[in-house]
Amino acid sequence: MSEQQHEESIKKISGMYEDWFLDYASYVILERAIPSIFDGLKPVQRRIMHSMRELEDGRYNKVANIVGNTMKYHPHGDMAITDAMVQIGQKELLIDTQGNWGNILTGDGAAAARYIEARLTPFALEVVFNPKTTEWLPSYDGRNKEPDNLPVKFPLLLTQGVEGIAVGLSTKILPHNFNEVIDASINYLRGKKFVLYPDFLTGGYIDVSDYNDGQRGGKVRVRAKIQQEDKLTLKITEIPFGTTTGSLIDSILKANDKGKIKIKKIEDNTSEFVEILVHLSPGISPDKMIDALYAFTDCEISISPNACVINVNRPEFLNVSEILRRNTENTVELLKRELEIELNELQEQWHFSSLERIFIENRIYHDIEEEETWEGVIQAIDKGLKPFTGHLLREVTEEDIVRLTEIRIKRISKFDLDKAQQFLESLEEKIEKVKFHLANLIDYAVDYFKNLKTKYGKGRERKTEIRVFDNIDATKVAVANVRFYVDKSEGFIGTSLRKDEFLFECSDIDDIIVFRNDGVMMVSKVDAKTFVGKGIIHIAVWQKNDKRTIYNLIYRDGKNGPSYMKRFAVTGITRDKEYDLTNGTKGSELLYFSANPNGEAEVVQILLKPNQRLKKLKLDINFSELAVKGRASKGNLVTKYPVKKVELKEEGVSTLAPRKIWFDDTVKRLNADGRGELLGAFKGTDKILTINDKGDAKLTSFDLSNRYDDELLTIEKWRPEKPISCIYYDAEKERYFVKRFLLEDTLNPQTFYFSEHPNSFVEMVTTQKIPVVDLIFSKVKGVEREMETVNLEEFITVKGIKAQGNQLTTYKIKQINLHPAPEEPEEEELPKIEPDELDGATGEQASLFDFPRKQAENGEENQEEKE
Incomplete structure (x- = not known):
C-alpha cells in the first residue's frame, strides 16, 4: 500500500465521536426515554405489555417470569425492566398487582420480582391489544416479532403521565383524571370545547393558573393538604405529587434545623393513608405555621411540565389538548379499522356459508364422482356452482372450491337447510350493524368512550383539588431564628455582635431599617455584621409595602437653619442605599423622631433657645394636623428660630382610617386588596366572627395570615351587640328549636349547639338584627297546612349560649326559608389619612404658628423598588 493510500484510509477520531454520539443520542431518544404519541408508551413499557399479553391465561404470573420473557x-x-413494570403497576390502570408492589406515598420499594405477581387488568385487555390492527417489527435479535405501536384505543399517555430524560431533551407529562380524559375526548368528538388539568393519586391541592396546557414554560403549584387538629398540632393528610412522606418529613426537619420554622416534634402515622402529625411549640400560631410549611418545605412544590413525544421517529413538543386530539383521532381510526376487519370477516363468512349451502343443497358433490384427476374435480365443482353464484359478494376462487372439498361427509349428511338460512340471516344482520357503525363512526366512538367510563370509571374520581393559591410572603411567616445586635459607638449591626447591645429576635431573611441622627435612612439584609454609620437612633425589621407604619420627625436644616417637620411611610427602597430625609444641607440634624406601627400622631413640645424677639419659648405641635407625604418631601416649617429641645407631651393615636378587609372564598383567606366579599372596615380591636356547621362560633383577629376551613356557614365582622339566631333540629325529640344568644369577647371557640344524636343538625344560623323565617309544613293525611311567618326577635328573647331555646312548632316542617336582610346603614368612618398613595406626594400645609417663616419648597418622592 502506498503512503498516499495509507493516509486516505485514516479517519479522524473527532469524526467518529460525532457519529457515535449522534447514534447514541438518537437511540436514547427513540428507544428508551421518550414515549410514542400513538400508544403513550416507552419501548420498555410496550415490550412489558406485549410480553404480559403473550403469557396471559387469566392467572397471576410471577413478575420474574414476565421480566424474563420481556x-x-x-x-x-x-432490573431496568422490573423497575419499569413496578412503575406501571403503581399507576393502577394496566396491571393487576398482587404482593408488595411498594408504596407511592411512603416511597417504599417493591419486593423482589420473584415474590410479586401480576396480570393484565380487564381494561388493558379491552383497550390495549388487537393483533389484527398491530404492525409488527422483528425484535432486536430477529428471533421474534414485537409491536411497532400497540393499538391503544384510549388517551393512555395523558392518563398515566410520563417522565424521561434523553440526550439533549426530556419529557414530563403529568397524569390526568381517567374520567375527565374520557369526557374531554367525547367533547372533542362532538365539536365542543374541553380543558384538562392534572390529577394525582397522592391527592393534595393544585394551582393550575400557569399550567399553559402542559406546554414548555408552564408550571403548576402543588400543595399538601394540612389540617389543624388543635392549637398545638397540624395533620398532613395528602402530599404533593413527586414527594413521599419520607422526603416531606426530611424537608420539614431541615427547615426546622435552619430555623425557618419552629416545631416541637413530627410524627409519621402513615399506613394506607397519609397521616403526618406536626407538633408545634407553645406560642406558635397554627395558621402562620401552615403558611411557613408551604413557604419553606416541600409541602408546596412547583412542577414544570414538558410535553415531548415521538411522532414517526421524530421528537415533537405538543400541548395536552393536542395530545388528546391526536389520541382521540387515533382511537377513532383504530375503531374504524376494527370495524372494517370485522366487516370483511363477516362478509367472507357469509360468502363461504352461502357457497356451502349451494354446494350441499344442489348436490354438486355428486359431480365429482366420475372424475379421476384433481384438476377434473376442481373444474366439475366450478361448473356445477356457476348457475347459482350470481348473488355472491365476489367471484368464486380455487381456494373456495378447495375448502368445499374438505367438508366432511358427516356434515353433508346432517345439513339442515333452515338452520343454514337462519345463520345466513344472522350474519346479514351483523353486517348491516357494522356498516351502520362505519357510517356513523363518531357516534360509535362516543358510545365506546361512554362504555369505558361506565365499566372502569367508578372509583377513579378526581383526587387532587383545584384551587387558586395565595402568595405567601416568606418574611412574614419565617420564625425569628437569630438574635440581632447593634454597636452604636462604631456604627455596626448584625447577628454576630454578641458582646454588644441586643435589640430583638428576627429571621435571617428579614430586612432591617436604620435611621441616623444626621437624617439618613437605609435598609439592609440581616447579616453577621454590617456597617451602617454612627449616630444610630432607630433600628427595626422592615416590611416591603408597609403603608401602616408612619415615621414622624423634626429636623434642623443645616447647622443654624430653620426646623421642619414631616410624616411619611417607607414602602419601597433599594437595599444598602442611603436616603437623606432632610433637605440635604450639610450639618442637618434630627431633633425628634418616632416610628408608629399604626400611624399614631403624638403631640410634642418644642423648647426654643432664649431670644429677645421671642415672647413665647414653648410651642406645642400636634402631628395629627400634618399630612402624610413622601419621604423625599422637604416638610413643613416649624420655626426659623434655634430649637433647644423637643419633648413628647402626649402619646399619639392612630390617624389611619379603619382597614377594609375582604374574604376570598377561593383561597379561604382574608386580604386587603379587594378580592372577594367585603367584611367591613376594621380597627385594632375589631374581630372576625366565623360559624361552622358543627355548632361552633369563633372570634379571630383580622390578621391576613389567618386561614379558614371549608365548613363555614358564616364569616363576617363581629359586632358584640348583635345577637346570633340559630334554628336546629333535635332528632331525639323530633322537633325544631330556636335560640338567640350573644358571644363573649374571647378567642376560644364557643359551642352553641350540643347533640350526640347522629341525625340532629343545625338548620340555619344568622346574625340578622331582626330575623324573619317562613315555615313550610309537610302534608299530613293529604292536608297541607298554610305557611307560617315567624319573627325570631319577637319569638324568643336573647338567652345564654348554652340554653336549649324554645320549640319552634309542633307541626312537621318541610322547609325553612330565611327572609333577606334589610339593608343596614354602613358604618361611619372618620376622614382620617390612609397612606395608600403616599409615595410621590408633594406640597405642604400652611404653617401652624403665627410668626415669620420661610415658605417650604415642594419635595418629590422618588420611590424605587427593592432589589
Missing part, C-alpha cells in the same frame, strides 16, 4: 424483546438488564 428480555426476548428488550436488550437491557432485568
Whole structure:
C-alpha cells in the first residue's frame, strides 16, 4: 500500500465521536426515554405489555417470569425492566398487582420480582391489544416479532403521565383524571370545547393558573393538604405529587434545623393513608405555621411540565389538548379499522356459508364422482356452482372450491337447510350493524368512550383539588431564628455582635431599617455584621409595602437653619442605599423622631433657645394636623428660630382610617386588596366572627395570615351587640328549636349547639338584627297546612349560649326559608389619612404658628423598588 493510500484510509477520531454520539443520542431518544404519541408508551413499557399479553391465561404470573420473557424483546438488564413494570403497576390502570408492589406515598420499594405477581387488568385487555390492527417489527435479535405501536384505543399517555430524560431533551407529562380524559375526548368528538388539568393519586391541592396546557414554560403549584387538629398540632393528610412522606418529613426537619420554622416534634402515622402529625411549640400560631410549611418545605412544590413525544421517529413538543386530539383521532381510526376487519370477516363468512349451502343443497358433490384427476374435480365443482353464484359478494376462487372439498361427509349428511338460512340471516344482520357503525363512526366512538367510563370509571374520581393559591410572603411567616445586635459607638449591626447591645429576635431573611441622627435612612439584609454609620437612633425589621407604619420627625436644616417637620411611610427602597430625609444641607440634624406601627400622631413640645424677639419659648405641635407625604418631601416649617429641645407631651393615636378587609372564598383567606366579599372596615380591636356547621362560633383577629376551613356557614365582622339566631333540629325529640344568644369577647371557640344524636343538625344560623323565617309544613293525611311567618326577635328573647331555646312548632316542617336582610346603614368612618398613595406626594400645609417663616419648597418622592 502506498503512503498516499495509507493516509486516505485514516479517519479522524473527532469524526467518529460525532457519529457515535449522534447514534447514541438518537437511540436514547427513540428507544428508551421518550414515549410514542400513538400508544403513550416507552419501548420498555410496550415490550412489558406485549410480553404480559403473550403469557396471559387469566392467572397471576410471577413478575420474574414476565421480566424474563420481556428480555426476548428488550436488550437491557432485568432490573431496568422490573423497575419499569413496578412503575406501571403503581399507576393502577394496566396491571393487576398482587404482593408488595411498594408504596407511592411512603416511597417504599417493591419486593423482589420473584415474590410479586401480576396480570393484565380487564381494561388493558379491552383497550390495549388487537393483533389484527398491530404492525409488527422483528425484535432486536430477529428471533421474534414485537409491536411497532400497540393499538391503544384510549388517551393512555395523558392518563398515566410520563417522565424521561434523553440526550439533549426530556419529557414530563403529568397524569390526568381517567374520567375527565374520557369526557374531554367525547367533547372533542362532538365539536365542543374541553380543558384538562392534572390529577394525582397522592391527592393534595393544585394551582393550575400557569399550567399553559402542559406546554414548555408552564408550571403548576402543588400543595399538601394540612389540617389543624388543635392549637398545638397540624395533620398532613395528602402530599404533593413527586414527594413521599419520607422526603416531606426530611424537608420539614431541615427547615426546622435552619430555623425557618419552629416545631416541637413530627410524627409519621402513615399506613394506607397519609397521616403526618406536626407538633408545634407553645406560642406558635397554627395558621402562620401552615403558611411557613408551604413557604419553606416541600409541602408546596412547583412542577414544570414538558410535553415531548415521538411522532414517526421524530421528537415533537405538543400541548395536552393536542395530545388528546391526536389520541382521540387515533382511537377513532383504530375503531374504524376494527370495524372494517370485522366487516370483511363477516362478509367472507357469509360468502363461504352461502357457497356451502349451494354446494350441499344442489348436490354438486355428486359431480365429482366420475372424475379421476384433481384438476377434473376442481373444474366439475366450478361448473356445477356457476348457475347459482350470481348473488355472491365476489367471484368464486380455487381456494373456495378447495375448502368445499374438505367438508366432511358427516356434515353433508346432517345439513339442515333452515338452520343454514337462519345463520345466513344472522350474519346479514351483523353486517348491516357494522356498516351502520362505519357510517356513523363518531357516534360509535362516543358510545365506546361512554362504555369505558361506565365499566372502569367508578372509583377513579378526581383526587387532587383545584384551587387558586395565595402568595405567601416568606418574611412574614419565617420564625425569628437569630438574635440581632447593634454597636452604636462604631456604627455596626448584625447577628454576630454578641458582646454588644441586643435589640430583638428576627429571621435571617428579614430586612432591617436604620435611621441616623444626621437624617439618613437605609435598609439592609440581616447579616453577621454590617456597617451602617454612627449616630444610630432607630433600628427595626422592615416590611416591603408597609403603608401602616408612619415615621414622624423634626429636623434642623443645616447647622443654624430653620426646623421642619414631616410624616411619611417607607414602602419601597433599594437595599444598602442611603436616603437623606432632610433637605440635604450639610450639618442637618434630627431633633425628634418616632416610628408608629399604626400611624399614631403624638403631640410634642418644642423648647426654643432664649431670644429677645421671642415672647413665647414653648410651642406645642400636634402631628395629627400634618399630612402624610413622601419621604423625599422637604416638610413643613416649624420655626426659623434655634430649637433647644423637643419633648413628647402626649402619646399619639392612630390617624389611619379603619382597614377594609375582604374574604376570598377561593383561597379561604382574608386580604386587603379587594378580592372577594367585603367584611367591613376594621380597627385594632375589631374581630372576625366565623360559624361552622358543627355548632361552633369563633372570634379571630383580622390578621391576613389567618386561614379558614371549608365548613363555614358564616364569616363576617363581629359586632358584640348583635345577637346570633340559630334554628336546629333535635332528632331525639323530633322537633325544631330556636335560640338567640350573644358571644363573649374571647378567642376560644364557643359551642352553641350540643347533640350526640347522629341525625340532629343545625338548620340555619344568622346574625340578622331582626330575623324573619317562613315555615313550610309537610302534608299530613293529604292536608297541607298554610305557611307560617315567624319573627325570631319577637319569638324568643336573647338567652345564654348554652340554653336549649324554645320549640319552634309542633307541626312537621318541610322547609325553612330565611327572609333577606334589610339593608343596614354602613358604618361611619372618620376622614382620617390612609397612606395608600403616599409615595410621590408633594406640597405642604400652611404653617401652624403665627410668626415669620420661610415658605417650604415642594419635595418629590422618588420611590424605587427593592432589589
